[in-house]
Amino acid sequence: GENVEQHPSTLSVQEGDSAVIKCTYSDSASNYFPWYKQELGKRPQLIIDIRSNVGEKKDQRIAVTLNKTAKHFSLHITETQPEDSAVYFCAAQSRGGYQKVTFGTGTKLQVIP
Amino acid sequence: NAGVTQTPKFRILKIGQSMTLQCAQDMNHNYMYWYRQDPGMGLKLIYYSVGAGITDKGEVPNGYNVSRSTTEDFPLRLELAAPSQTSVYFCASSYSFGQRGATGELFFGEGSRLTVL
Numbered sequence: 001g002e003n004v005e006q007h008p009s010t011l012s013v014q015e016g017d018s019a020v021i022k023c024t025y026s027d028s029a030s031n032y033f034p035w036y037k038q039e040l041g042k043r044p045q046l047i048i049d050i051r052s053n054v055g056e057k058k059d060q061r062i063a064v065t066l067n068k069t070a071k072h073f074s075l076h077i078t079e080t081q082p083e084d085s086a087v088y089f090c091a092a093q094s095r096g097g098y099q100k101v102t103f104g105t106g107t108k109l110q111v112i113p
Numbered sequence: 114n115a116g117v118t119q120t121p122k123f124r125i126l127k128i129g130q131s132m133t134l135q136c137a138q139d140m141n142h143n144y145m146y147w148y149r150q151d152p153g154m155g156l157k158l159i160y161y162s163v164g165a166g167i168t169d170k171g172e173v174p175n176g177y178n179v180s181r182s183t184t185e186d187f188p189l190r191l192e193l194a195a196p197s198q199t200s201v202y203f204c205a206s207s208y209s210f211g212q213r214g215a216t217g218e219l220f221f222g223e224g225s226r227l228t229v230l
Contacts, residue, residue: 001172032216032217034216034217034218034219036219042223043203043221043222043223043224044156044203044219044221045221046218046219049216049218051216089155089156093217099144099163099207099209099217100158100161100171101146101158101217101219102158103148103155103156103157104155105154105155106154106155
């Protein structure tokens with residue numbers, strides 16, 4: 001089955017700096033890669049996603065890049081703000097079959113004002 | 114739309130007791146999932162369903178059972194509760210890829226916090 005590794009597990013940045021979270025996946029059949037943000041005590045919510053036929057996608061201060069050959073994908077947050085503090089999960093999903101979603105272990109991001 | 118609704122939000126069980134976590138969605142999603150999240154940890158898939166009458170095991174199914182008699186409801190049954198089942202349980206649902214232009218985004222409920230003592 002799919003295995004998703006995520007690094008780092010914790011990340012502290014100064015407000016205004018950039019943050020990068022990296023994930024790798026194992027199953028070449030995975031072709032959809034969402035990122036979820038989970039604030040303390042809340043449910044995970046989708047913040048950005050990318051399909052395997054796209055190398056990069058950007059939404060304001062958030063961007064995701066995908067390297068299919070290396071099976072790597074990354075989340076980039078620029079100009080970080082205190083409200084970006086949360087746990088971020090990457091995931092890999094196959095669009096076919098049972099559409100199983102495998103999550104990474106999460107990155108706790110702390111933005112220091 | 115209410116989205117994904119989970120009940121109860123909190124529950125304390127004694128070892129050996131049984132209970133059912135309820136999950137309902139009103140978005141006409143085909144896919145439904147149950148995840149558990151241990152403190153400070155990630156999301157582990159317990160069971161999922163691709164439609165009414167069809168369920169399958171995820172990564173950590175032992176000690177749990179599910180059923181999917183309708184599109185809307187996907188209850189999770191805990192039999193003979195054990196302290197290792199202390200966790201936050203999230204139900205989620207999604208469209209099929211391509212259905213109504215959907216990407217497969219998961220919509221989560223608010224979670225059910227279960228403590229087994």
